Amino acid sequence: MRNSVFWGVILLVGIAFIAASRLLIVNEYFYFAGYVVLEYIVLSTAWNILGGYTGYTNFGTGAFFAVGAYSSAVLHKLPALLHGVFGWTIPPVPLPAMIVVGGIVSGAIGLGTGYLTLRLRGVFFAIATLAMSIVIQTLIVNWDFVGGSRGIYIIRPANAPLGGGYIQYLFSLMTLLVVVSIGIARSIERSRLGLGLAAIRDDEQAAEASGVPTLRLKLISTTISGGLMGMAGAPLPYYVTYLDPTSSFNLSYAVNSVAMPVIGGMQSWVGPLIGSILLGTIQQLATVTISSALNLLIVGVLLILFVIIAPNGIVGLVQSWRRKREAA
Amino acid sequence: MMPGGVMPGGVMPGGVMPGQTTEPLLEVKGLGKCFGGFVALDGIDLTIARGERLGLIGPNGSGKSTLVNCLCGTLHNETGSIVFAGKPLAGLIAHERTRMGLARSFQLPKPFHSMNLIDNIRIPLLYTVNARPGHHLTDAAIAERCDELLTHVNLADKARRRPRDLTQVEMRKLELARAVATQPTLLFADEAMAGLSHSEIEEILVVLMRLNEQGITIVLIEHIMSAVMSFSTRLVVLVAGHKIADGPPQEAIRNPEVEKAYLGE
Amino acid sequence: MFVSLDLLINAIVAGILLGGFYAAVSVGVTISFGMLDIANISQPAFILLGSYAAYVMNGLVGLDPILTGVVMTPAFFVLGMAVYRLYYYAFERRGEQAIQGLAFFFGLLFVGEVSLVLIFGVDYRFVEASYIGPSIHLGFVELPLRMLLPCVCSLIMIGALQLYLSRSFIGRAIQAVSQDGLALQLMAASPTKIKQIAFGISIATCAIAGSFLIIIQPVEPSIGRDYIGRIFAICVLGGMSSMPGMLLAAVLLGVVESITATFYGPSWAPAVGFGLLLITLAVRPAGLMGR
Numbered sequence: 114m115r116n117s118v119f120w121g122v123i124l125l126v127g128i129a130f131i132a133a134s135r136l137l138i139v140n141e142y143f144y145f146a147g148y149v150v151l152e153y154i155v156l157s158t159a160w161n162i163l164g165g166y167t168g169y170t171n172f173g174t175g176a177f178f179a180v181g182a183y184s185s186a187v188l189h190k191l192p193a194l195l196h197g198v199f200g201w202t203i204p205p206v207p208l209p210a211m212i213v214v215g216g217i218v219s220g221a222i223g224l225g226t227g228y229l230t231l232r233l234r235g236v237f238f239a240i241a242t243l244a245m246s247i248v249i250q251t252l253i254v255n256w257d258f259v260g261g262s263r264g265i266y267i268i269r270p271a272n273a274p275l276g277g278g279y280i281q282y283l284f285s286l287m288t289l290l291v292v293v294s295i296g297i298a299r300s301i302e303r304s305r306l307g308l309g310l311a312a313i314r315d316d317e318q319a320a321e322a323s324g325v326p327t328l329r330l331k332l333i334s335t336t337i338s339g340g341l342m343g344m345a346g347a348p349l350p351y352y353v354t355y356l357d358p359t360s361s362f363n364l365s366y367a368v369n370s371v372a373m374p375v376i377g378g379m380q381s382w383v384g385p386l387i388g389s390i391l392l393g394t395i396q397q398l399a400t401v402t403i404s405s406a407l408n409l410l411i412v413g414v415l416l417i418l419f420v421i422i423a424p425n426g427i428v429g430l431v432q433s434w435r436r437k438r439e440a441a
Numbered sequence: 442m443m444p445g446g447v448m449p450g451g452v453m454p455g456g457v458m459p460g461q462t463t464e465p466l467l468e469v470k471g472l473g474k475c476f477g478g479f480v481a482l483d484g485i486d487l488t489i490a491r492g493e494r495l496g497l498i499g500p501n502g503s504g505k506s507t508l509v510n511c512l513c514g515t516l517h518n519e520t521g522s523i524v525f526a527g528k529p530l531a532g533l534i535a536h537e538r539t540r541m542g543l544a545r546s547f548q549l550p551k552p553f554h555s556m557n558l559i560d561n562i563r564i565p566l567l568y569t570v571n572a573r574p575g576h577h578l579t580d581a582a583i584a585e586r587c588d589e590l591l592t593h594v595n596l597a598d599k600a601r602r603r604p605r606d607l608t609q610v611e612m613r614k615l616e617l618a619r620a621v622a623t624q625p626t627l628l629f630a631d632e633a634m635a636g637l638s639h640s641e642i643e644e645i646l647v648v649l650m651r652l653n654e655q656g657i658t659i660v661l662i663e664h665i666m667s668a669v670m671s672f673s674t675r676l677v678v679l680v681a682g683h684k685i686a687d688g689p690p691q692e693a694i695r696n697p698e699v700e701k702a703y704l705g706e
Numbered sequence: 707m708f709v710s711l712d713l714l715i716n717a718i719v720a721g722i723l724l725g726g727f728y729a730a731v732s733v734g735v736t737i738s739f740g741m742l743d744i745a746n747i748s749q750p751a752f753i754l755l756g757s758y759a760a761y762v763m764n765g766l767v768g769l770d771p772i773l774t775g776v777v778m779t780p781a782f783f784v785l786g787m788a789v790y791r792l793y794y795y796a797f798e799r800r801g802e803q804a805i806q807g808l809a810f811f812f813g814l815l816f817v818g819e820v821s822l823v824l825i826f827g828v829d830y831r832f833v834e835a836s837y838i839g840p841s842i843h844l845g846f847v848e849l850p851l852r853m854l855l856p857c858v859c860s861l862i863m864i865g866a867l868q869l870y871l872s873r874s875f876i877g878r879a880i881q882a883v884s885q886d887g888l889a890l891q892l893m894a895a896s897p898t899k900i901k902q903i904a905f906g907i908s909i910a911t912c913a914i915a916g917s918f919l920i921i922i923q924p925v926e927p928s929i930g931r932d933y934i935g936r937i938f939a940i941c942v943l944g945g946m947s948s949m950p951g952m953l954l955a956a957v958l959l960g961v962v963e964s965i966t967a968t969f970y971g972p973s974w975a976p977a978v979g980f981g982l983l984l985i986t987l988a989v990r991p992a993g994l995m996g997r
Contacts, residue, residue: 170808172747229988236745237942237987239808243747244935244980251977262973305567312553312564318515319551321535322544324569324623328534364931368816375809380555410820417813420806421796 116303120296127292131285135277144280148352150393151287152345156366157373157385158294159341162301164371165379167334168314169235173226173242174370176249177339179361180222181215181346186259186356188214189267194258205270208286212347219343220336222249227335231328250362264357267350283348294341298382301337310334342370365409369393372416378428387427464527466491466627466658467512472521474504474511481507483682485521489627489660494653496673496690497662500702503679505662506548509629513545514538526626540569544625546616548632552604558615559600562587562622569623586622594618594648610641617648627658634665642668670694678702712846717968718961719847725960726857727922729953730915731933732940733864734908739938740947741884742901742908744793748811749937750930751818752909756782756916757831757925758822764833771833772859775917779910786909789814790902815930822927830924838921856918863914867907868949880904884947935980943986 114122134143156174163169188206195201222245230241254262273282301307309330312320321327350356369392377388392412399408423430467489474482482504489495499505510516512523514535523530530538553561566583578586591597594614596607604612613633620628630649634642646668653659663669669676669690676693678686680702686693693699731753738746759778760771769777797807837851871877879900919925940959944952963978 164805168805170805170812172808172812229984233987235805236808240745240747240934240938241984241987244938244983247931247935248977248980248984251974251980255971255973308556308560308564309568311555315553315555316551318535319547319553319619320564322513322515322539322547323565323619324536324539324572325564326536326568364816364819364928368812371809371812375806379805404824406820406823410817410824413813413817413820417810417817420809420813421792424806 116300119299123292123295127288131288134284135281141278141280144278144284146397148280148284148287149397150390151284151291153369153373153389153393154291154386155287155294155345156342156370157377157389158291158298158382159338159345160370161374161379161382161385162298162341163334163338165374165381165384166301166307166314167310167331168317169231169331169334170239170371171242171335171338172239172367172371173246174342175362175364175366176242176246177219177223177342178346178349178366179253179358180219180249181212181343182349182356182361183253183259184215184218184343185211185347186265186267186350189350190258190265207274208282208348208351212286212290212344215347216340216344219346220340222343223335223337223339224332226339227332231331231335246362246367250358253362254358260357262358264355265350267354267356269351269354279351283352286348287345290341290344293344295382295386297337297341298385302381306330306333365405365412368409368412368416369396372412372419374426375416375424376419376426378426380425380428384426384428391427465489466493466526468522468524469512470522472508472511472518472523474507474516474518481682482511482518485679485682485684487677487684487687489658491626491658492653492656493658494649494672494674495658495660496669496676497660497679498664498666498669498676499679502681504682505679506631508679509545509631509660509662512538513543513629536568539565539623539625540572542624542626543629544620544623544627545629546613546620546631546633548635550604550612550616552607552612552615552619554604557601557603558591558596559584559587561604561615561619562590565619565622590618590622593621593651595644610637610644613637613645614648617645621652621657625657627660628652629660629662631662632664633661634663634668646672713968714965716846716848717964719849720853720968721961721964722957723849723853723857723960724922724964725957726860727853727915727918728936728940728960729864729956730856730860730911730918732937732944732952732956733867733949734911734915735937735941736944736947736949736952737880737904737908737911739941740945740952741880742904743884744790744905745808746811746905746908747808747934747938748814748818749908749912750933751815752782752785752912753916753919753933754822754925754927754930755818756913757920758826758916759913760917760920761826761831761833761925764835768834770835771917771921772855772914775914778913782913783906783910786906787902789909790905793905794898794902815934819927819930826927828926828928830926831920832924833920835921852921856921859914860918863911864949864953867911871949876900876903932976932979935976935983939979939983939986942983 134147138144156178160171160174163171188211192203192205195203226241226245227238230238253259259265269279273279275282275285301310309320309325312323312325313327313330317327346361349361353360373388373392374385375388376392377386378384392415396408396412399411419426425432465488467487469485469487472482472485472487473480485508497505497508507516511518514530514533514537525538525541525543528541533541553564563583566578566586571577588597588600591600594617596611596614596618599606599611604615607615617630617633634645637645642665649659649661649672661669661672673690675688676686676690677684678693678696678699680698685698685702686696734752735746735749738744738749756775756778760774763769763774764771793807793810797810837855840851842849842851842854871881880903883897883900883904936959940952940955943958944955959979959982962982963975966978967975
């Protein structure tokens with residue numbers, strides 16, 4: 114399928130999904146839980162651009178995600194600040210704009226982290242992402258403007274732009290982000306960039322010797338990946354209405370964004386989608402019955418099991434099962 | 442169009458007209474490389490002329506691969522200068538040197554194992570040939586070129602297979618094909634023949650000779666003396682990071698230092 | 707001014723003692739990452755396991771934490787060998803990309819932390835011992851015993867390890883395998899067995915380091931995350947496989963953290979280790995005493 118056709122298809126599917134849910138589903142809980150699953154689709158797809166396509170593991174998903182959330186918090190408080198300090202009156206920043214800004218800020222952080230560490234081996238990049246995650250968390254904990262460790266309360270606007278409740282609006286935006294991230298992922302897969310990233314993943318030295326500008330491509334990959342994660346985080350303040358460092362840097366984002374692509378399959382955009390829908394839905398259902406700690410334990414154990422037994426994920430298992438059937 | 446170093450119109454990459462043969466292609470002066478306290482290369486001087494077939498030999502650990510790595514930009518040399526086709530290479534990293542016309546195959550083949558052979562060849566075409574100013578190959582031309590290159594190394598029938606389905610000698614040929622795909626002016630063939638049978642060695646030599654006839658300067662790094670002696674127009678011998686001989690093969694071999702290095706005192 | 711100097715010197719002294727403790731925490735990674743090239747990011751989970759083991763024994767039978775640590779060392783050694791076995795079987799043997807190995811240890815780290823939460827809850831746990839509380843006073847310099855004792859014991863442990871690595875046959879084999887696995891194979895010693903023992907040792911140190919940790923401060927499962935940056939910063943800064951380098955780096959980190967905490971507040975302390983790591987990676991990846 115040509116790329117432009119694919120974009121058209123997923124956009125239609127996305128819009129249809131939004132419309133159908135608005136017409137058919139009244140249960141608020143669906144929107145709350147569904148938002149989280151959609152969030153994870155974006156995070157996993159974004160993670161996989163650097164992880165599965167390029168071969169570089171990022172353990173700092175929480176940081177990119179939280180930076181997006183906190184940049185929205187800053188923009189939310191900006192009108193009040195400008196009014197207080199300069200006496201200017203500007204309208205509240207619309208959420209789509211916040212999403213774009215969140216993406217830019219997180220993308221810049223991805224670029225920065227990459228620039229510092231991507232010249233070294235992949236292992237050091239992974240450790241550096243863990244490190245960067247804690248550094249950024251510490252910075253935010255000490256930044257009073259966004260509430261520091263006490264957190265900040267965000268009030269949802271009274272009116273949702275597309276009618277209906279505000280949570281439905283957030284749900285719709287996140288669905289569109291899913292469309293965007295999957296579209297970008299597939300475009301990369303099919304492009305010259307994607308081939309270059311795969312060469313880097315397979316053998317970085319050989320790629321470099323074949324003329325691939327490895328550092329530049331890795332930086333592009335990190336920036337896109339980080340940027341998408343930031344976009345996924347931007348609506349968070351309006352979703353939770355109380356934003357604090359402990360919950361926004363929650364380790365569950367880091368683990369899930371690694372586990373979902375690993376379990377789903379890292380070779381293409383399909384794997385993270387399957388992994389996040391599967392794991393995300395299970396977790397949302399499980400949270401009401403078992404404790405969240407036990408929930409995360411299961412995710413961790415599944416991650417370890419899959420990484421050992423089925424390193425190519427569910428997609429890989431399906432593919433090898435199909436190959437065995439053809440051979441038989 | 443033939444794959445290899447000769448472009449349409451007879452102009453070689455690096456922009457030099459075929460008639461100009463006086464300027465050396467590669468000039469290395471005082472090249473040094475250390476690993477911690479260990480001196481791998483000590484003040485190496487080397488000149489390579491266009492169209493040469495240079496043999497580079499030496500005992501294990503003498504620094505041959507380190508030399509290639511420094512010249513190609515995989516490793517950073519601490520001292521010395523490298524000038525390629527009149528341009529200094531200092532500060533240029535590996536992929537930039539490849540784009541200038543320096544190619545190498547790896548001692549242990551490093552294929553892109555998640556792709557088929559066609560895509561393995563496509564990478565250097567997309568990222569080296571198409572990255573040079575001037576002509577850009579269309580998708581159709583790239584596909585054609587992949588086919589040609591694979592045919593020249595007798596791998597066309599396995600074009601859609603993955604590297605894991607290849608034999609040792611086929612992997613070596615893929616390595617060479619991938620290096621040749623970059624349309625180099627200078628090619629380093631790093632121990633492409635280790636562990637191969639006599640007929641397989643002949644196969645590789647034929648491929649290399651053909652490339653040289655098309656205008657590619659070749660440096661053959663090898664242990665297999667018969668291959669090196671028959672192939673090379675000049676021989677350079679490296680021992681413990683020093684160049685101890687440099688000249689016509691028969692002369693270099695009779696150098697007492699070389700005999701000592703290979704046979705002991 | 708006089709008061710500030712007093713404070714500064716105490717901060718430095720506290721930092722040195724802290725650094726001694728950090729060295730105990732990092733020595734395992736110097737072996738597993740520096741010598742064996744295995745990025746064991748789950749090291750903090752094992753250290754916490756050691757801490758909680760000390761807590762349990764202290765609560766049950768009133769056993770001294772450091773003694774518990776020493777007693778648990780063989781068990782942790784076996785555990786370490788088992789983990790290496792699994793890692794080898796799943797990854798090293800297949801030559802898989804680094805990403806799966808990293809995901810494995812990340813999963814271990816995570817499972818470790820969450821398991822501790824499920825068993826012990828998120829409350830802070832502490833041990834009781836006679837040396838937790840009192841301090842030695844040398845003039846205006848205060849040396850809390852709960853910091854001094856772990857620091858001294860840590861130096862003893864590291865000294866013993868260094869002796870073992872440089873004098874014993876297996877120790878020297880470990881150093882050899884870290885430099886050239888092929889040479890070792892030619893000597894007919896099995897690199898896998900040696901690596902297994904080395905990794906076992908690296909986890910065994912966690913039993914003792916964990917006991918130090920719970921002496922120095924109360925623990926709860928999530929504090930492991932703060933230690934990842936510290937440990938790897940110390941390992942990289944120390945030149946990866948050099949014990950003396952690691953010790954120097956640990957003391958340096960301890961002092962910088964202590965000064966930062968004293969003058970800027972403790973909430974900045976975790977960022978110091980990680981910030982130092984990032985700077986080291988960016989500027990001088992070979993470390994202080996590295997190649």
